[in-house]
Every structure is written in C-alpha cells, then in structure tokens.
Amino acid sequence: MADKILVFRRGSIGDAIVSLPALAVLKSRFPEAEFRILTNAPVMNVAAPVESLLGGSQFATKFYSLPPGGGSLGSIISLARTIRKWNPDQIFYLSEPSSPPSLIREFLFFKACGAKKISAMPYGAEQRRYRRKADELWESECERLLRIVDAPDNPERSSWLEFTAEEKQDAASILEEGMSAGRYIAFSIGAKLPDKDWGDENWSSVLNAITQADRALGIILIGAVDERSRAFGLVQKWHGPILNLCGETEPRLSALVMEKTLFYLGHDSGPMHLAAMINVPCVAIFSARAKPGVWFPEGDGHRIFYPWHMAGTVTDKAGFRTAGNSIASIRTEEVIDACLTLVSRE
Structure with missing residues (x-):
C-alpha cells in the first residue's frame, strides 16, 4: 500500500512557491505516495491561498x-479527527517555524492526527535560523526548506509544477484577445502590508519613465481584485496597451500569462514569486522585513532593491516581523535605470 504523506505549509502563493523544490524532493523520494497538504487561510483575506497554486498539482x-x-478547541479536534481517519504515515513540517510554545501545540496536534512519524519539525536553532551566504546574502526560505529535508541540490524547475494543456491554451487566449503589443511587462502592486508598500508616488515615477522610453510597450497588471483600481490608477499615463487582470485570473493562469513578459515589476509579493518560478526577470522592491536573500526571487537575472543599510539590524530567525519605513530609502532613479536597461534589451 502506498504511503500517505501530509505536508504542513501555512501562508499564501509566495509561501507555496518557495516550498515547491522541497515538495519536488519529497515527491521523488516517495513517488507512489499520496500527498495531502495541511495549510491555513492566509492572514490577509485577499491573499491567494496555497491551494490556489497547488490544487490539482502532482x-x-x-x-x-x-x-x-x-x-x-472543538474545531481543532474535529480537524484532527478528519485527518486521523485518513491515517497519514508521515507528516513533513515545511512551514516557517512557529514559536517554541506553538511548536509544542503543533506537535500534539500532529500526534492527534495519527501520524506515525513527524519529520522536519524545527526544534533546533539551526532549523529555525537562516544561514549566512557570501556577499551579504542569506539563504532563502526555499534553501532552508531544502536543508531541513536533507536535499543535496535544488531540483530542476521542470519538476516544480506542471501546467495542463488547457491552462496553457487559456493563457494564450487571454493574451491574444487582450494584449496587442508584441513586447510587454508585468506589474503588480501586490503589497498586503503597509511596511512592504513603496507608495504610489514612487511607482508612478517609475511607470511614467518606462512608458516614455518605449511608448509602444504593453503592460499587464497582475494581482487581487482589491488591487484592481489602484493598479489601473497608476498606469493612467501609460501610452501602450494595458491589460488589467487583477482579480481576473487565478495564480496558475497568471503565471502562464507572464511567461513571455520582458520582466516583472513590483513589490515582494506572490506575483513576484510566480514570475520568478517561470524564469521571468524581476525588478523587485523589498523592505527590511527579513534578512537580504530570504525572500528574494529564486533564479538569476533579477534586479533586487533592498534597504542594505539596515541588513545588520534584521534578525536571522524565520518568522514574522515588521520593517518600519525601511522601504522608503529605495530611490526611484535606481529602479528606473534597472527597468530601462531591461526594456532596451532585444
């Protein structure tokens, strides 16, 4: 009989994406196993849940x-009983670590679910902290997860996520009907928290500079339905074609629509991770919420803007923290230069 494996991962689409390499490793180790995922509703109700990306996947x-x-207590007991009926053989903890008291509660919950084995629980400091890398960078959440499942290498991206032929056709149809430009970029306002928001004035300056440099360039707006009006307001002076997909496409379809964009522009967000997942260069704006590198987009060729002067004050522990007004130190001129360099490439 095939193993039954339950993977614990909280968060939204960005959290799901950084978990993909570790999930691919587990899938390769247990090719015949049935995988199910234990997650939560995102803290911000407008954020897309993990299921919106991994639903229907391998x-x-x-x-x-x-x-x-x-x-x-009643709802927790009810959920544990439901999972216990499935009778998982093993639970893998692939989420950002909780506080020590919460870890104890999670362990007791996992035992109540009937798990025969619990793996990758972040009890030790090494599992709870990010490791320093060269050039002032720290390991990413993706790399931390690979480390705690003892994976020697990051698996090939072809094993990360599979798209159906129908999804690919739907994306092609959206572009054929809504984007007349041959060259276009993707933009997402995508900051769900105030300390991750660079502000409309900065974004307007960057977007206006891009469209002045190439008046035929198109732009695709990606994000949640509550971002639709704000995103559209920021491109009122855009000269080329505009395709506003905020609230119109699910994350998997959004990724495919962005596949041929020149680059992604926006905050540290789920759409940024979607773009990086399909090898689209990102021009991404970060606050000092985490050590530099922890939530940077995976892959090469990205232009990252981070409050480097504050890096030394940021904890190397995984988990939530606020970043104050650190993002305000990023200069529009530098971001414009990065965007225009990418626009000028053939």
Whole structure:
C-alpha cells in the first residue's frame, strides 16, 4: 500500500512557491505516495491561498485548512479527527517555524492526527535560523526548506509544477484577445502590508519613465481584485496597451500569462514569486522585513532593491516581523535605470 504523506505549509502563493523544490524532493523520494497538504487561510483575506497554486498539482490530492485565527478547541479536534481517519504515515513540517510554545501545540496536534512519524519539525536553532551566504546574502526560505529535508541540490524547475494543456491554451487566449503589443511587462502592486508598500508616488515615477522610453510597450497588471483600481490608477499615463487582470485570473493562469513578459515589476509579493518560478526577470522592491536573500526571487537575472543599510539590524530567525519605513530609502532613479536597461534589451 502506498504511503500517505501530509505536508504542513501555512501562508499564501509566495509561501507555496518557495516550498515547491522541497515538495519536488519529497515527491521523488516517495513517488507512489499520496500527498495531502495541511495549510491555513492566509492572514490577509485577499491573499491567494496555497491551494490556489497547488490544487490539482502532482503535490496534493486534498487540502486540509486550519481554522482562522487558530480556531476553537472543538474545531481543532474535529480537524484532527478528519485527518486521523485518513491515517497519514508521515507528516513533513515545511512551514516557517512557529514559536517554541506553538511548536509544542503543533506537535500534539500532529500526534492527534495519527501520524506515525513527524519529520522536519524545527526544534533546533539551526532549523529555525537562516544561514549566512557570501556577499551579504542569506539563504532563502526555499534553501532552508531544502536543508531541513536533507536535499543535496535544488531540483530542476521542470519538476516544480506542471501546467495542463488547457491552462496553457487559456493563457494564450487571454493574451491574444487582450494584449496587442508584441513586447510587454508585468506589474503588480501586490503589497498586503503597509511596511512592504513603496507608495504610489514612487511607482508612478517609475511607470511614467518606462512608458516614455518605449511608448509602444504593453503592460499587464497582475494581482487581487482589491488591487484592481489602484493598479489601473497608476498606469493612467501609460501610452501602450494595458491589460488589467487583477482579480481576473487565478495564480496558475497568471503565471502562464507572464511567461513571455520582458520582466516583472513590483513589490515582494506572490506575483513576484510566480514570475520568478517561470524564469521571468524581476525588478523587485523589498523592505527590511527579513534578512537580504530570504525572500528574494529564486533564479538569476533579477534586479533586487533592498534597504542594505539596515541588513545588520534584521534578525536571522524565520518568522514574522515588521520593517518600519525601511522601504522608503529605495530611490526611484535606481529602479528606473534597472527597468530601462531591461526594456532596451532585444
């Protein structure tokens, strides 16, 4: 009988994407196993959940969702009983580590789910901290997850996520009907938290400079439905074709629509990770919420803007923190230069 493996991963699409390499490793180790995912509703209700990316993929046949805000004791017991009926053989902890008291509660919950083995629980400091790399960079959350599952290398991207022929055709149809420009970029305002938001004035300056440099260039707006009006307001002076897909496409389809863009422009967000996943260069704006590198887009060729002067004050522990007004130190002129360099490439 095939193994039953439950993977624990909280968060939204960005969290799901950085988990893909570790999931691919587990899938290669247990090719016949049935995988299910235990997740939660995103902290920000407008953020796309993990299931919106991994639903229907090779990594999950079913999803279990933790009650919002932790839920009542009754709801937690009910969920544990539901999972126990499935009778998982093993649980893998592929989420950002909780606090030590919460880890104890999570361990007890996993035992209540009937798991015969619990793997990658981040008990030790090494599992809870990011390691320093060269050139002031720290290992990414993706690399930390690979480390805790003892993976020697990052697997090929072809094993990360599979798209169906129907999804590819849907993306092609959207572009054929809505984007008349031969060259276009993707933009997402995508900051769900105030300390990750660079501000409309900065974005307007950058977008206006890009469209002045290439008046025929198109732009695709990617994001949630609540970002639709704001994103469209920022491109009122855009000269080329505009395709506003905020709230119109699910994450998997958004990724495919961005596949042939010159580059992605925007905040550190789920759409940024979607673009990087399909090898699109990113011009990404970061606050000092985490050590430099932890949430940077995977791959090469990205232009990253980070408050480097604050890097030494940021903790190397995984988990939530606020970043104050650190993002305000990033200068529009530098971002414009990076964008125009990419626009000028043939």
